[in-house]
Amino acid sequence: MSDVNWRLAMRSLKRDLRAADVRALFIALVLAVAASTMIAFFLDRLERGLERQAGQMLGGDLVLEQRDPFSAELRERLESAGFVLSDQIDLVSMISRDGRFQPASLKAVDEVYPHYGVSYVDFGDGTEQIASGPPPGEAWADPRLIELVEIELGDRVQVGQTELTISGIIEREADQSGGFGNFNPRLMMNTADVEATGLVQEGSRVEFEILAAGAPAALDQVQGLLAELRRDGVEVRDVRVDRPQLGNALQRAESYLGLAGLAAVLLAGVAVAMSTRRYVERHLDTAALLRCFGASQRQLVTIFTLQLLGLALVAAVIGALLGLLGQAVLIWLLVSFLPMTLPPPGLMPLGLGVFTALAVLVGFAGPTLLRIKQVSALKVLRRELDPLPPSAWLVVGVASIVFGGLLWLYSGSLPLAIGLLIGGALLLGVLWMISALLLSGLLRVVQRFSGRSEWSQALRLGGRQLARRRQAGLGQLLAFSVTFFAMAMIVLVRGDLLSTWQDQLPENTPNYFAINIQPSERDPFEAAVSPRVETQSTLYPMVRGRVIAINDQPPRDAVPPDARGDNSLRRELNLTWQSDVPEGNEVVAGEWFSSAQTRGDASQGWISAVDATPQAATQQTSPVPISMEDGLAERLGLSIGDEMTFSVGSDEITTQITSLRSLNWDSFQPNFFVIFPPGVLEQFGHSYITAFHLPEAEQGLIRELITNFPGVSLLNVDAILGQVRDVLAQVTRAVELVLALVLLAGISVLYAALTASLPVRAHESGLLRVFGAGSRMISRVQVAEYALLGFASGLMGAVLAELTSAVLYIYLLDLTPRLHLGLWVLLPVGGALLIGIIGHALSRDLRRQAPAASLGLLGEA
Numbered sequence: 001m002s003d004v005n006w007r008l009a010m011r012s013l014k015r016d017l018r019a020a021d022v023r024a025l026f027i028a029l030v031l032a033v034a035a036s037t038m039i040a041f042f043l044d045r046l047e048r049g050l051e052r053q054a055g056q057m058l059g060g061d062l063v064l065e066q067r068d069p070f071s072a073e074l075r076e077r078l079e080s081a082g083f084v085l086s087d088q089i090d091l092v093s094m095i096s097r098d099g100r101f102q103p104a105s106l107k108a109v110d111e112v113y114p115h116y117g118v119s120y121v122d123f124g125d126g127t128e129q130i131a132s133g134p135p136p137g138e139a140w141a142d143p144r145l146i147e148l149v150e151i152e153l154g155d156r157v158q159v160g161q162t163e164l165t166i167s168g169i170i171e172r173e174a175d176q177s178g179g180f181g182n183f184n185p186r187l188m189m190n191t192a193d194v195e196a197t198g199l200v201q202e203g204s205r206v207e208f209e210i211l212a213a214g215a216p217a218a219l220d221q222v223q224g225l226l227a228e229l230r231r232d233g234v235e236v237r238d239v240r241v242d243r244p245q246l247g248n249a250l251q252r253a254e255s256y257l258g259l260a261g262l263a264a265v266l267l268a269g270v271a272v273a274m275s276t277r278r279y280v281e282r283h284l285d286t287a288a289l290l291r292c293f294g295a296s297q298r299q300l301v302t303i304f305t306l307q308l309l310g311l312a313l314v315a316a317v318i319g320a321l322l323g324l325l326g327q328a329v330l331i332w333l334l335v336s337f338l339p340m341t342l343p344p345p346g347l348m349p350l351g352l353g354v355f356t357a358l359a360v361l362v363g364f365a366g367p368t369l370l371r372i373k374q375v376s377a378l379k380v381l382r383r384e385l386d387p388l389p390p391s392a393w394l395v396v397g398v399a400s401i402v403f404g405g406l407l408w409l410y411s412g413s414l415p416l417a418i419g420l421l422i423g424g425a426l427l428l429g430v431l432w433m434i435s436a437l438l439l440s441g442l443l444r445v446v447q448r449f450s451g452r453s454e455w456s457q458a459l460r461l462g463g464r465q466l467a468r469r470r471q472a473g474l475g476q477l478l479a480f481s482v483t484f485f486a487m488a489m490i491v492l493v494r495g496d497l498l499s500t501w502q503d504q505l506p507e508n509t510p511n512y513f514a515i516n517i518q519p520s521e522r523d524p525f526e527a528a529v530s531p532r533v534e535t536q537s538t539l540y541p542m543v544r545g546r547v548i549a550i551n552d553q554p555p556r557d558a559v560p561p562d563a564r565g566d567n568s569l570r571r572e573l574n575l576t577w578q579s580d581v582p583e584g585n586e587v588v589a590g591e592w593f594s595s596a597q598t599r600g601d602a603s604q605g606w607i608s609a610v611d612a613t614p615q616a617a618t619q620q621t622s623p624v625p626i627s628m629e630d631g632l633a634e635r636l637g638l639s640i641g642d643e644m645t646f647s648v649g650s651d652e653i654t655t656q657i658t659s660l661r662s663l664n665w666d667s668f669q670p671n672f673f674v675i676f677p678p679g680v681l682e683q684f685g686h687s688y689i690t691a692f693h694l695p696e697a698e699q700g701l702i703r704e705l706i707t708n709f710p711g712v713s714l715l716n717v718d719a720i721l722g723q724v725r726d727v728l729a730q731v732t733r734a735v736e737l738v739l740a741l742v743l744l745a746g747i748s749v750l751y752a753a754l755t756a757s758l759p760v761r762a763h764e765s766g767l768l769r770v771f772g773a774g775s776r777m778i779s780r781v782q783v784a785e786y787a788l789l790g791f792a793s794g795l796m797g798a799v800l801a802e803l804t805s806a807v808l809y810i811y812l813l814d815l816t817p818r819l820h821l822g823l824w825v826l827l828p829v830g831g832a833l834l835i836g837i838i839g840h841a842l843s844r845d846l847r848r849q850a851p852a853a854s855l856g857l858l859g860e861a
Contacts, residue, residue, distance in 0.1 A: 540688060
């Protein structure tokens, strides 16, 4: 019997492919699968790419760092666990040649370096990829050091007490992730030459590192050892935890893509539900005939389930292929932004796409399909014996559970999925009531039109037809509202994302950083720079200080266990003082320093004046108020009122946190974790840092600054700015690609909903013809009815989009909510035009039918 069922199902499917509702159902499933697989393919490849490249970015699968050499016992324990070890030493020293001096960051590597990846080095014949470090007696310098010290390949430079030959220009290190962590130019050397330099002495600023490469099992084996090392203050970086970050722009784009994919699946599900309703109504007569020929209820359900299952499998294959193509386009758009070369696509997203198609079909079509099971054989003789439709709440409930499961699958958060599911159910009930009130109010307004023109009459007739089919009209209103809401929300988020990205990097964003400006050089540096730059930041003073106590306890004892290896506790911090909240900072807790706590004058041009006159040390009677970056406070478990003691020079300063600040780390402006009030740090030795935008025509200023201020380090971030701007343009195109997919899914809902209602409207147009209405009048009545429905749906969609986008901005995308006034005009008017045009176009054939043919569709309504 199963073969008979299969043959009947396939024959019926082949015949039904010509029906509008089946085409709508097929298109909706294809779009659902295409959206889900495209996003899943992209995010899966991105995730696996991050895992693969994490070891290269960190320098190994496990990195240990401390200020003293590691013991032989620790090395033996790591090697016995299966790790291959590489030693690395980082320090800062002065590099000199022919009387020119330049501070540089030295990186000494051994023969095992690097574990992963390659370094890009120019030995004079172009850039080469090298899977090793420099040999003993040689060193590789970065281009900035080459320019500052005027070095050529083959020159010898003084490093401490020895000389090294510069044999290569290193353009990219195998384990360098980039960023602003180190402002000094870099020099890579061999660990065998470190002892000859004499730079490693008691009290020297040296960092010893062990870079370990091993299998995941080796990492699991040493987790207890790593916990002990963290408690002892060793900085531990695990490849599975300390993965390279994507950056705010790509993180927001990733969130947007996931959100857009779910919106497309939801819209496609609504289209499936509406198409299935029309599909079932059209097949009730067929089911009644099959019952006359002896088919059981179970056999009926099996035949039509197989038919929809075959349709779903074909749609899943086509949708998966489109998703595979779409993710290739996404990656092509983002190729220069991604932090790594992505691995090839895996098979998991394909299975996810097929599962999505089946889940959408079961959740959104299953309850409606069960109506066929209840059809009676007597319907062949008595057409009014249609089985009752399923409860609307049953349909909505099953669809909500399935969509909640998909949301859990995609987000990985069960509480989030349950919360959104419950919130969505409550919102749906509220929307049903609001929609009923809105539709009733709109129909009352329309019925009060007293004009005698054809359009006035058409509006009144269209409103009456909606009033007669109030329940069906409410269902369509909700479907259209959800569609407009999803489409508007994705467009709004896309627009605000782009605005945020563009505002983040305006044309005059600083492209140079200047650090190590001495107090005696402050005024001459300002005089040289100020007239020739377009914009500049405040000239911030900097003092180095180390945290030595928190709430009268050793720092490692006062913070959470997972923060004991935090860099802020192991290294000196850059401290500054300001009387006002710096630009780009926002106080999120506590209060900024009061006027009684601050002093100074910020009226001297573009540099805030700071009294740098040394003061006699005074006895501290109360803690000094400080402002701390909220992220650092969160990591260290600190809050308003906590006390911290800093060691600055030979003195100790006890402070109290009085405010927390949020910072925009992507602004290309100087930022500080800790800010003091004026009158505290000026007595200590300090330097200054600033950032400025230098136009292309004034690039000669850099050579003058290097000559006149040899101790000032200048960092050119023009290349980074250009790359970031290119990145934002690429992300924009990727976002627009997904937006187009969501819009297509929305149009499929409109198509499915209007197709499902065609028999009713055909019957109504037939009645109007019988009573003398012409084609022109019928056309205007249909346009008026569709336009009223579209206007009300657009208005409801605008309300939903504003409320939902505000929640998403705050909790998901980290954007500032804003009111979109244009939405309240564009969406209702656009909805009226869109529904009116599409509905009018789909009803064209009905208007050409004879009244008898139109009235004959009554049984299908």
